[in-house]
């Protein structure tokens with residue numbers, strides 16, 4: 001099936017759900033902040049952007065967050081609290097399993113960090129079943145920056161319409177579509193499946 005397309009899966013809110021309020025509750029209990037202040041801080045702080053674009057190591061991220069919020073636990077404690085926020089999304093995982101059975105190659109394409117990936121790899125067996133992975137913290141660029149899309153094209157050896165791309169974020173999908181990728185905004189497993197059936201990529 002060398003001429004068939006390859007499938008690119010976003011991770012967060014496609015294959016795994018995540019909830020930073022879980023981490024916020026546990027980390028806040030060991031800090032000088034309230035959980036509601038930490039929720040926004042953890043999920044959207046410039047420190048997280050720096051960590052996920054590879055500009056901070058895990059230890060540097062921990063030290064910067066700990067000093068900003070008065071966290072009094074160890075790196076190991078912080079790591080556990082920070083990463084234990086994920087749960088599997090069975091619909092997209094089932095779709096991925098079907099695509100594998102049909103012989104398609106599949107890849108993961110994620111804005112993420114090494115704590116999250118370590119946790120997901122350890123806890124969710126589906127994660128091992130892909131042909132390759134592009135992570136923002138390894139590439140040094142975040143979606144929708146062009147460098148990370150170019151890294152995926154290099155990894156797969158494919159370009160344009162040979163890549164079928166599922167992601168829940170409009171700006172990421174737009175950047176893929178601009179390169180000619182067959183980009184599908186993932187709103188639910190049902191809408192994505194319908195879009196793939198409409199284009200003849202999967203059969204009922």
Ligand SMILES: [Mg+2]
Pocket residue numbers: 010011012013014167168169
């Ligand atoms: Mg996502």
